[in-house]
Amino acid sequence: MYQRVALFSALAALARAQQAGDQQDETHPSLTWQDCSGGSCSDVSGTVVLDSNWRWTHIIDGYENCYEGNEWNTTACPDGATCAENCAIEGADYSGTYGVTTSGGELTINLVTEHEYGTNIGARVYLMEDDSNYQMFNLIGKEFTFDVDVSNVPCGVNGALYFVEMPQDGGMGVNGNNAGAAYGTGYCDAQCPHDIKFIDGEANVEGWEPSEGDENAGTGQYGTCCQEMDIWEANSMGAAYTPHTCTTEGLYRCEGAECSDVDGDRYGGVCDKDGCDYSHYRLGDREYYGPGGTSVDTNEPFTVVTQFLGSGSDLTEIRRKYVQGGQVIENSVVNVEGVEAYDSITDQFCEDYKEAFGDPNEFAELGGLSGMGASLARGHVLVMSIWVDFYAHMLWLDSSYPTDADPEQPGIARGDCPTDSGVPEDVIANQPDSNVKFSNIKFGDIDSTY
Template identity: 60%
Template sequence: MLTTTLVFTFLSLLYTVSGQQVGSYQTETHPKLSWQTCTRSGCTTNSAGEVALDANWRWTHITGNYTNCYTGNTWNTTICTDGKTCASKCAVEGANYQSTYGISASGNALTLKFVTKGENTNIGSRVYLMASESRYQMFNLLNKEFTFDVDVSQLPCGLNGALYFVQMDADGGLGKSSGNKAGAKYGTGYCDSQCPRDIKYIDGEANVAGWQPSSNDTNAGTGNYGTCCSEMDIWEANSIATAYTPHPCKTTNDGGQQRCTGQQCNVPDRYGGLCDPDGCDFNSFRMGEKNFYGPGMTIDTKKKMTVVTQFITNNNSTSGTLTEIRRVYVQDGKVVQNSKTNFPGLLSPYDSITDKFCDDQKKVFQDATSFQKNGGLVQMGKGLSKGHVLVLSIWDDHTANMLWLDSNYPTNGDASKPGIARGTCSTSSGNPKDVEANSPNAQVIFSNIKFGDIGTTYTSR
């Protein structure tokens, strides 16, 4: 989730928190979601696929009773006197996916609704694709392509229907953290390149120390610790704008999950931590092509589309060095190549992410070179080779109102300057209070996920 000045701060249930013990009040039953693996011989359906809700959305209470360990945006400090004690006393519950969180799956399609009203009101969600009931599905994207269908027609300004990969542990940290008894089955172990500090449990301990409630989000806050890992944003999008962005990290295990504190978490220096928070993004509008993506445009966001992302290596093997990340679209049965950059100063018209593209883009946009300092595509590829977890989410942005994706950003910048304009949304759009009130029925539908050899997951014609 996931570029300039962005920090994950998700709304959840009024009484939702995460925890590491396992409760017994709600049976955890993952929605089934089939997907396909493809080779030159054809595609094979994995009908055993399922998704698990992230632990940050779940209700946590004292083990054996209904007393909350966390309410609103504050910890129950009577129970949670420190991180280890809190983890030992608090249980994370199973989820009622559809009625509580607006998450439903049918065949190969997953629908994520924005606002779900029940006994409490839930905003947004984040889920992970599972290999089994207790392990995340791991993907090595090198020399492969990843394809999916998506419907963003019901996503207005200020919302993000995101599909991306992060270098989480397959078991959700169960094996390396003795305080974690819940694991991947209950959606533990999240990390990303923003090194988010709003994650309530990290490495099996509650993020209690230094916790500060958010000033503009009644359900979120930040603690002393964050959780970092490399991140590949395949798809951050609404109906107005989209971007795909690699974010390399220099954490343990070539970008693997690592708890951070202080400057490691890019605080106070945004570019002095373990990860690249900005990434090297390709947003067609930001790259100068104003009529490529949007309602009624070349890629018409009023209709479902197929999104293909290819990870090309120097020797065309899964052990090679990542040299290019290429995007292709399919809509109405026609293959549409990605748009090309359209800015004076770029040495050539690029239509994919390469290290040369990133060098030229950062120079023309006068952006920080954090991507390069963190190893660029080479380091990103090292992380991808270790295996990444697929994340699907819908969210609004309490930090920057999603303007970094779909409007002029920074808002005081000159929109005629290369890199400032990212979409046609107003700079006054995206306020979460407005989005939640005016677009409660917003949703994103992801479907027809395919993973395989390059050129095998879609039809060219």
């Protein structure tokens, strides 16, 4: 049965490698976006590619799975290096298997897609510059704009658009990687995820533990870390934008304490997992965003504008605007006792609200906006996805979290979704038609894209 897993392929040679299979052609769906640098906007003919985490991986020159259910084929994959020598990664049927479709400048990603081999849940895609490289963006001194329709993204689902400092070529050539960006390899983010099956050309077999809730996933000994700029984590009920800093540059394979996952401790590793989040609801404006929202009505599409103030590698502020119904909507204003009326992300904003909420300011400890700016200047890849949360049911985005804390305590309430909502099995069964639509992507000078 087809598995939605992230697996590297290999050359049938002595050195471990990552090689594309030959059972399914890989054709990247087209997606047009606009570059608005220099005073005018011009179309750019791009494409998107599916992350290797969702692709079928099998024995080279055969059909036997290298990973089935949420466990490795121990014969083909007794260790990471051998697995990389034995297994191949396949091309994708984007619409039929993964529910990913494009039309001109619009991308739609479905949450649930039934296909001949079973059921696919969610997807993650990257914007491509050409067939072998991801499109890289340096956001400093620029703004990034897109239209989004979250009217069909319910509690417990995240229709996300964000940037990560992953390699432009997907790690092509690392340990013989022969698939690269063309097959969606090289993912990393500030959560240092352990469910990535191959990292830097080696299978994440050691210490692999199947997930108790997700029949297709598990976690291995290693995580894959990098700096992350969350432009948009949202559903129809809640939204946030969040920079996450790391002490490392580019993709970094972590282990143990440096992944911030020893004995459940989120802190002390190489990346800031909490980030400095700007959530309208959490910061005190509970009517601003949502179905029938006083400022942004999620029953209808709208435009999201994010501005990165600064120059060179110096990032000083991240601002947010919306456009809906032909009207420019300024960002919500912080309404938290003891915190100034901020309306953007600055280092001082992060310090003040985290102190008010009693949250550790690991964002500052790991570099703050200076560290984020240095990372953005090195170039980031655009990621778009839809997913459900088997760990926390997305309550950190759209409900009260942690659930055992008083919702009236500052920083706990993040949305109006019930604390028993977002259970993936329930969402998948009861709202399988959920989808997110991103369109009209624009990148350019400040105030040039809307």
